[in-house]
Amino acid sequence: MSRMRLTQQEADPLGGITAAPLVAIGAALAFGFSIVLTIVHWSDVGRPLAAVIAIGLVGAAGVVAAVSTTPSRAPFASERLWLIVALAVAGAIAEYLSTIGANSSVYDDFGSIVVGTLILSVAPYCTWISLLLAGVISAAVLSFLVVGSASAIAVDVPIASLIALNSVAVLALAAAAAGYSAAVVDETLAWQREANRAALQRDAELRAGIARSVQQSRVSVLGREVLPFLAGVMTADRISVADADRARELAETLRHALKAGIESTWLDELAADLQPSGGVPIVIDDATGAADDLNDDQRSALTALLVWLGDGGRSAEIRVTFRTDPDRSGISIVAGHGSSPPTRRELDRFTAVARAVAMGAEATLAGENVKVELRHVAE
């Protein structure tokens, strides 16, 4: 996907999650600006009700921004940006109405800085182009208000200069937001290209190493019973009845082991890998091998969640169930609480990552376990 269509939240989900509190701070700051600047230019206010409505609209825009960027509501849709900008611009219009005909200076108007601050706050969740567009459109709307106020303004400057000065805050903050969004997406994509190139280079040696370890692991399984038996037959003169019976028994055991091996997926390998390191039993219930249908990013998200749940005493046991019924297909991860169970805030990090890789995700924290439901969603 090109950087024009990508947001930081999509390219770097954890960066998006980490930025969520900053949105609340930005929203509070915008609300604070509206109150302080209204007090500063109170002498210009002719309609107090409009001034209060203006502050209320800025507060509403802030609430929408803070709520809609919480990890539990990820991903942030572009419509939310326009709702926030619309509310903030409506606040600026109400402010204009409150001082209409008596606005002696645009320097103490809050419209421009409030809209700009809110646009900057949501930068990690929007594409650079939409942020820039939001800034330019807001500046255009605010310009009409400046034209309306021009007659009352004390300083004598060309109207075009007045419009430019009034737009500085919103344009500068929107440019900062767009610049940040574009740069962080660029940085992330550059790293991903680099990482993928390195991963491809590493694959060859990884393959060699794994080939050896797989061979050794098979040999170790065989070594215990089958190899000495075959070696014995190879060097013996005769096959006894007991040998034939033992061969039948071993063949049957081996056949079942091989069948289980064929039907296993990467997730079974992961569970087998994690169990000895974390000591937490992980049960995979995936009768149809649906784990193989997950793409690389979805596998990474699921792996990160399971590794994290299985670590640090967060879980006593983990069960991963794949449902394939057409109505309720998805993955259910249930982890019984360990000595230090996870918190909702920590889990939100993983559900937001899952949502960033086109999976629906819901986490439920109950008295004795944690339940995370993942499902495919259309991209």
Add this chain to the structure above:
Amino acid sequence: MTLGLPGHLARDSLSRALAFGGHCAAWVCLGIAVFIGLMGATEEADPVGWTTAALSALLGGILVLVARFPTVTLTLVYLVAGTGTVLALTVIVMDPAYGLRSTDNVVLALPRIALILVGGAGSGSLVAITWGVLGWALGEAATFLGVALAGGVWTPNIAAATALAILILVRAFDGLGRRTDARRETGLHRASQHTRELAIRHDYELRATARLHDTALSHLVAIAAAGSGPVDERLRLGIREDLSLIVGRDWAIDHASSDAGERALRQPDVPAGLACAAPDAGAPTLETAFAAAANVGLEVRMSGDLAVLGVLGPGRAAALDAAVAQCLVNVARHAGVREAEVAIGLSGGEVTVAVMDSGVGFDEGEVPEDRIGLRTSIRARIEQEDGTVRVWSTKGVGTTVVMAVPEGGE
């Protein structure tokens, strides 16, 4: 693909992105300063408008250099030039003719904010905040000096102070946010590497499974079927060869010599019926397949040119060889006949091998679940090489298995 930025890169990457965001805002401020200067010069015939526009444009140009080459020298040059610009603009705009009451005005805020958003050399929140505070302090000092030179009232510029406050807030949040180490805890980058490794491991497990099936299992079944009696020499040789494949030739030879001591391994009789001579040494062959057929006492009639295997990579040729071997073993075990036909050819960029018998035939749907030879040793193996397997079988008539793999491969 890997998700997001890893922890060790996040600091520098986010720092650069934040600095670039600041530079964009600074360029907007300086661009508007240029615009206002030009408007004054052209609309109101105010000659200082040209000076304002030129100084702002110069500062914007130096900032481009800072953004491109964030060195300490260029940062200092920018700060010095910016301080000079603020001083000059203060002297210009504080002229009583413009009617500005104090230095807390939007015109002076423009270069002041651009000075704060220098970004500067180095990375990390503390460094960026230090450069920002330096820019703010130099700007404030320049306006103070400008007022002292030109007259007027000095008041701290609220817009510049607000810009500094936003910069400190964002940078401090970024710095403190990384300390919680959510990236390392979530381990996305590690998970991405882990899943990649698991996929490769699983692929190899599947190949190892196929090999295991072809070797150990078939021998165990042969031993069980043979019952008590002398060890068949073909079986003995087969075990020896396969053990050497699984654990290395040395192991099998060492084991044989240490365990059996002086008991030499006798070579089996070469079965009749291998109607095809091996091609040039070094080129891929169906050696494993013919050896397997010989081991199970199956006579193979061969048609086509084995040299076409030369278009395949060694790994792909070996996979095809092993799959053909399993087909022949299946014929010997299940078809109830002692002969099979193998046809090989090259067309449409694919090497095709057909294994045919006129045995009892079977229905693929009725093959028991635990019979894994066709699924693993033949189908999985060929599909791993991007090839296809088609099976035609009619009860009482016989079976034809056609395997096709594309040219090339590892």
